[in-house]
Amino acid sequence: MPGCAHECCRVVITKVCPVITFDRRKGLATWTASPQNRLMEPVTLATERLSLRTFTPADTGEVYEACQDPDIQRWTTIPSPYARADADGFVNRMVPDGWRHDTEYTFAVRALEGGPLVAAASLHHPRSGAWEVGFWTAKEHRGRGYMTEVVLGLARWAFTDLRCTRLEWRAEVGNTGSRSVVEKAGFTVEGTLRGGLLNKGTLRDSWVGALLPSDLGLPSHQPYLPART
Structure with a gap:
């Protein structure tokens, strides 16, 4: 989430130009694809209840205000203290670069009817087949x-349209709010990684969890054979 830059090797691959439709029965927007030689567009x-769209320069002030929260600064990798220049860099460089280079898709979250910034959430792509989710919620919108x-x-978008076969989550040990979110979403917390998360120049132990397409009753783009116990 804001403050985490991800380097990538840019290649030209076949991606899609999305056409968005909203299925109220499923409560989720879907998009149809027309193949083109281009990278993902926002x-x-x-x-x-919520709309997820990319950040724009108009969101900079709200990002700055939300990230003054001590809990967001403590548990995420954003700078601390968090300056307006940090919000500007996040909104105007990091977010568009993630979409442009196909490494991280970051969304501003608001109510469907509009209103203030509720949260930020992103998917980034650490390796083939796997994506990782990150997020923070503005203090006044928690609970x-x-x-x-x-x-x-x-998760549904990643499994359906991004060919994701495993959606991962990591959080510093002790971040019980983040863990509660993903457990309610059906993630399995798989263990603790020693020194698994770099935050503010220090390696910290992290929880790691994952969600598979089958956990949501969705087909996988690759067959999965669980180990026998």
Whole structure:
């Protein structure tokens, strides 16, 4: 999430130009694809209550205000203290670069009817088949189940349209709020990685969890054979 830059090797691959439609029965926006030799363009998704779209320069002030929260600074990798220049760099460089280079898709979360910034959420692509979800929620919007709804919406999009076969989550040990979100979304917390997360120049132990397409009753783009126990 804001403050984490991901380097990549840019290649020209066949991607899609999305056409978004909203299925109210499923509470999720879907998009149809027309193949083109281009990288991913920002898309807009929707859940039952929320709209997810890319950040724009108009969001800079709200990002700055939300990231003054000590809990966001403590548990995410954003700079601390968090300056307006950090918000500007996130909105105007990091977010568009992620879409442009096909490495991270970051969304501003608001109510369907509009209103203030509720949260930020992203998917980034550490290796073939796997994606990782990251997020923060503005303090005044916590406790309403918004982020679990967002994570489930992103998971369905990733499994359906991004050919994701495993959606991962990592958080520093002790970040019980983040863990609660993903457990409610159906993730299995698989263990603890020693020194698994770099935050503010220090390696910290992290929880790691994952969600598979089958956990949501969706088909996988690759066959999966669980180990026998």
